[in-house]
Amino acid sequence: MNLKHVICGLALLIGSVSASYSQQPYQPSPENLKNREWFDQSRFGVFIHWGVYSVLGDGEWVMNNQNISLDEYAMLPKFFNPISFDAKEWARLFKQAGAKYITFTTRHHDGFSMWNSQVSDYNVVKKSPFKRDIVKELVEACHAEGIKVMFYYSLLDWHRDDYLPVGKTGGGIAGRDSTKGDWNQYVQFMKNQLTELLSNYGEIDGIWFDGHWDKPNEDWHFKEIYELIHKLQPQCLVGNNHHLAPFEGEDFQMFERDLPGENTTGFGTKAHDVGKLPKEVCGTIAGSWGFELKDRTRKSFQEVLKYLVKAAGHGSNLLLNVGPMPNGEIQDYQQERLKELGKWLEVYGETIYGTEGGAVSPTDEYALTKRGNQVYLHVFKTDKKELSISNLPYQVKKVKTFIGNKEIKFSHKNNSLRLDLPSSSDEADLVLTLTIK
Numbered sequence: 001m002n003l004k005h006v007i008c009g010l011a012l013l014i015g016s017v018s019a020s021y022s023q024q025p026y027q028p029s030p031e032n033l034k035n036r037e038w039f040d041q042s043r044f045g046v047f048i049h050w051g052v053y054s055v056l057g058d059g060e061w062v063m064n065n066q067n068i069s070l071d072e073y074a075m076l077p078k079f080f081n082p083i084s085f086d087a088k089e090w091a092r093l094f095k096q097a098g099a100k101y102i103t104f105t106t107r108h109h110d111g112f113s114m115w116n117s118q119v120s121d122y123n124v125v126k127k128s129p130f131k132r133d134i135v136k137e138l139v140e141a142c143h144a145e146g147i148k149v150m151f152y153y154s155l156l157d158w159h160r161d162d163y164l165p166v167g168k169t170g171g172g173i174a175g176r177d178s179t180k181g182d183w184n185q186y187v188q189f190m191k192n193q194l195t196e197l198l199s200n201y202g203e204i205d206g207i208w209f210d211g212h213w214d215k216p217n218e219d220w221h222f223k224e225i226y227e228l229i230h231k232l233q234p235q236c237l238v239g240n241n242h243h244l245a246p247f248e249g250e251d252f253q254m255f256e257r258d259l260p261g262e263n264t265t266g267f268g269t270k271a272h273d274v275g276k277l278p279k280e281v282c283g284t285i286a287g288s289w290g291f292e293l294k295d296r297t298r299k300s301f302q303e304v305l306k307y308l309v310k311a312a313g314h315g316s317n318l319l320l321n322v323g324p325m326p327n328g329e330i331q332d333y334q335q336e337r338l339k340e341l342g343k344w345l346e347v348y349g350e351t352i353y354g355t356e357g358g359a360v361s362p363t364d365e366y367a368l369t370k371r372g373n374q375v376y377l378h379v380f381k382t383d384k385k386e387l388s389i390s391n392l393p394y395q396v397k398k399v400k401t402f403i404g405n406k407e408i409k410f411s412h413k414n415n416s417l418r419l420d421l422p423s424s425s426d427e428a429d430l431v432l433t434l435t436i437k
């Protein structure tokens with residue numbers, strides 16, 4: 001055997017070792033596992049959909065829905081000058097709301113970047129009169145309040161030619177050049193942007209992908225992209241709103257406008273697609289995600305609270321969305337809902353943060369959360385005088401009101417719990433503490 005053969009052999013060996021390494025199933029790093037634990041305990045985050053689309057006050061899909069051409073839409077950044085934007089004020093509001101993290105739309109489907117991207121001039125610093133790096137200001141302000149930050153990042157792009165041909169959406173947007181479609185270039189562009197986002201803004205605790213469903217059969221290079229994220233920031237959690245069971249390399253699973261296992265929206269995350277990763281339900285205070293002037297579907301406090309409690313009953317976080325206005329203010333009623341939740345969490349936080357789901361699925365009447373041998377029974381506003389819960393997999397020893405520690409009469413036979421409701425059961429959420437064996 002001569003030297004050439006030895007070198008060839010070695011090269012083959014190295015090649016096969018690295019090939020088999022890359023075939024290995026994803027092993028989350030210790031930092032990542034620790035962060036999953038943090039995430040799983042957090043229970044409440046604020047979602048923020050904000051971009052130049054807010055100028056038109058018709059939601060974040062306005063470019064597609066109104067078939068606005070590329071040139072027409074490119075005028076919007078010129079009108080985006082959110083003089084009332086104060087990241088510190090937002091961060092204080094989120095803190096007051098009891099949120100443990102935020103998820104901010106760094107780039108939505110319109111392809112406009114809300115930071116000073118070096119690989120796309122189509123960004124807030126270079127194209128708007130505002131010229132400020134919104135991502136930077138927001139991250140700094142949230143971190144100063146002890147709030148973690150995750151980045152929403154759209155996979156789908158209605159602006160770039162290299163994304164073409166169009167997927168399921170964006171077909172009516174004029175002005176793009178199909179001959180310039182270049183998938184590898186587009187994937188590289190996303191990697192470059194993600195590298196910026198994970199290199200220049202300190203610790204980022206999650207990337208929240210969206211838009212896979214636009215081209216579900218495309219090779220998105222997720223393995224490389226996820227590996228890149230985990231290499232740049234090992235603790236950074238990867239989630240992808242593909243409405244399917246989690247893919248290899250993901251760290252949490254999200255459910256859009258639906259509780260885990262429900263499929264009322266038709267987005268398709270079926271009960272059997274609910275995995276074992278930490279969960280997050282996302283929903284809106286308004287009807288739409290991005291600011292919509294004529295949005296009259298405002299959720300009441302009772303509704304958002306129920307959302308939070310039911311999500312917790314499923315062992316899931318709630319990521320509750322606000323859609324700031326083009327001037328940088330969050331509408332009053334959305335602020336109100338957040339503050340109301342914060343007030344409620346100040347009293348009842350113990351029954352939500354750091355709990356697990358209560359083993360019985362939440363209903364429209366109640367939800368259960370659990371910590372050790374304490375089960376918190378949340379009874380939603382009702383005029384009933386008693387409540388029955390069947391299939392309870394634990395033996396109840398004692399029932400008391402969470403506030404005031406008043407003993408409640410109950411019977412527990414054959415896994416069925418029946419209890420008297422105190423007269424205060426017209427509260428938004430009456431909480432009872434069950435001590436179990």
Ligand code: FHN
Nearest residue numbers: 060061210211241256282289
């Ligand atoms: O198309 C988006 C939509 O605008 C919004 O961002 C939501 C948030 O979950 N996700 C997509 C639809 O699945």
